[in-house]
Amino acid sequence: MKLLKHWKKDLPASLVVFFVALPLCLGVALASGAPPFAGLIAGLIGGVLVGYLSGSSIGVSGPAAGLVVIVFNAIADLGSYELFLTAVILAGIIQILLGIFRAGVIGYYFPSAVIKGMLCAIGIMIFVQQIPLAFGFSGDVNTDRIDLSGLHDQITPGAILITIISLSILLIWDGILAKKNKIFKLVPAPLIAVIVGIVIYITFGKSGFLELHESQLVSVPIPNDVASFMGQFTLPDFSALTDKKVYITAFTIAIVASLETLLSVEASDKLDPLKRQTPTNRELIAQGIGNSVSGLIGGIPITQVVVRSSANVMSGAMTKLSAILHGILILISVIAIPTLLNLIPQAVLASVLLVIGYKLASPKSFIQMYKLGKAQFIPFIITVIGIVTTDLLKGILIGLTVGLIVVLLKSYYNSHQLLVKEDNGKRNVFHINFAEEVTFINKGPIMKELDALKNDSYLELDFRKTKVLDYDILEYLDEFSIKAKNNNIDIKMIAEKETLDNPESFRKYFGHQVFHLEH
Known part of the structure; x- marks a missing residue:
């Protein structure tokens, strides 16, 4: 099979995407005011169902931080989670x-500089917002805002030690060991970091100087029976279904989730080493089916998400099998090993995201955009600043x-x-070449040039x-x-192989033979 x-x-x-997605599923659900299990449902549906239906080879779907505020307010306004x-x-x-109506084409109209700016901004936010967890802060981490206030009061030696060891494993494993021996490529570095983190917690973290509190560990619901x-x-x-508030909420979620998905698709396709292009209309249909099923069994909304997709690409994924397996792993872990998952220190997962965040927003990315010139760098850097200081959609x-x-x-x-x-000895001679498209936008500089x-x-x-020659330009030339004529300026108009000395014949020529006029 092609999938295998x-x-x-x-x-x-x-495995890497699973360890990244698990705490995000729980965290987004809690921040949205939904049951924690609702985030796991969304992660499962986003991985297995949407992953299978999607045309994206490396995109990963699940609950998104960009919808947190909308979901939180919607639950409060509607009065119940069931509504x-x-x-x-x-x-x-x-x-x-x-x-079905092919609205996915909207995603193609976002400039490359804006998409790259979005990636870097998300990288910065990921990196900065993992710092509290890396130091032992046990509060909620909101991936839409950067807030490190109160961190100095929450520093935990045990979390710092685990962060240092985890980062060392991640950097040395992929940067040095994997290059020296292929055996190190068979086992992902984040899995080793997780295992070591659990061992440290069990050995040293339950009491004493390196103690970790329950709030500093992954928290997965543990069912007692079926x-x-x-x-x-x-x-x-x-x-x-008779309440108009429900329809307003549905429309809002659909538009925002679709826009975030299309942006993530553009970003994921740029990260894809094979540069495959995701069919956007198929993606919207896949996301729609996923959201309908998620809502039907108690899950929060789903979008394709950059963080998990980035982790997927940077971990070497080649096909949608990775996204599907990560969803299956979420289901298996919740059913079979919730107790083991709850032994994973959040500092380990923070370390994984610190590395991913740095890769997305590396200084090299800023240097490359700067070298491309102002036309690329200005929208890029404004997008970065806008997303970091406001939120994802406003910044974009x-x-x-x-x-x-x-x-x-x-x-x-x-x-x-x-x-x-060259002066012909009697008069100043000027020649103006016009571009392929001359519209009303260009009227100002043309007027300035001719009037001078x-x-x-x-x-x-x-x-x-x-x-293409706008009517505004023709009107001004008239x-x-x-x-x-009053200033004794002789004009020769050249179109194709003909020379037209009379403005009226010029107008007729362009109107009927060569050009498309926009009135």
Whole structure:
């Protein structure tokens, strides 16, 4: 089977994604005001179902921090979690419709600089927000905000020791040992770090100087029997189908989740070493089915997420098998080994994310963008600053706005090229080459150029390369022809192989033979 072709790389990657996803599933659920088990349900559905249906080879789906505020407010506004689940199901149906009507094309209109800025910003946020856990802080970690206040009062020697050892394992294992012997590539470094972390906790962390509290460990619900396990699933309240608040919530979740998914798809595709392209409409349908099923059995909303997708790529994943296996591992762990999972120090998982965060936002990335010039670097750095100081969606919109302004400015100045020809002995001779597209945006610089011409000049306007000429430009050229006549400026208009000396014939020529006019 094609899915199993790269299992030797996908299996180790799935373990890394599992260890990254597990605490995030629980943390996002708690921050959203939902039951912790709801985050695990979303992680399971996002991994297995969405992973299978998706056309992405390396993208990973699950509960997303970008929806935390929306979910939290929605649960409060609707009054119950059961009503909220109905909204999640409807949101999934809306996403399916968006995919059917091919709305996935929206993702292609985000500039590369903005996507790269998003990746770096997420890397910075991941790195900074793991610092509290790395030092032993036991509070909630919100991946949408950076807040290190109160950290100095929470420092725990045991957590610091585990962080140092875990980081050493991660860096030495992949950076040195794996390069010297292939055997070290067979076992993922994060798995070794987790095992060592559990051993340290059991040996030294239950009491004394290196003691870790329960809040500094992974917390997975432990069912006593099958009945208690099944009791963790929550069914939606379909009586809410008559409540307009549910539909408003559903529409909000669908739009935000779809946008975050499309952005993550763009980012994941850029990280893919094989540069495969994810079919965005299929992705929206897959996400919609996933959200409907998640809501049906008590899970919170799902999107494709950059953090888990990045961990997947950087761990060597090649196909969607990795995402599917990580979902299966979540299910197996919750059923079979919840007690063992609850022995994992959060400092170990923080160490894994510190490495991932640094790779996403490495200084090398900033240097490369700077070398590409202002047109790329300005939207990039504005996106980074916007996301870090506000939130993911606001920061992206800020970066997109700046990117559009840069494009408009570039278009503003690139509409034409003025050449000064040799003086024929009597008059100043000017030649202007126009670009393929000349629109109303370019009217300003063209006016400035033509209005600055000296009296008694000879002007050649060359439109042979132009394919689109706005009506505004034609209108201005008509007006300029009158001014030129009064200032003794002779104009020759060149289009294709013909030379047109009369402005009216110029207008007819472009209107009916060569150009597409925009009125």
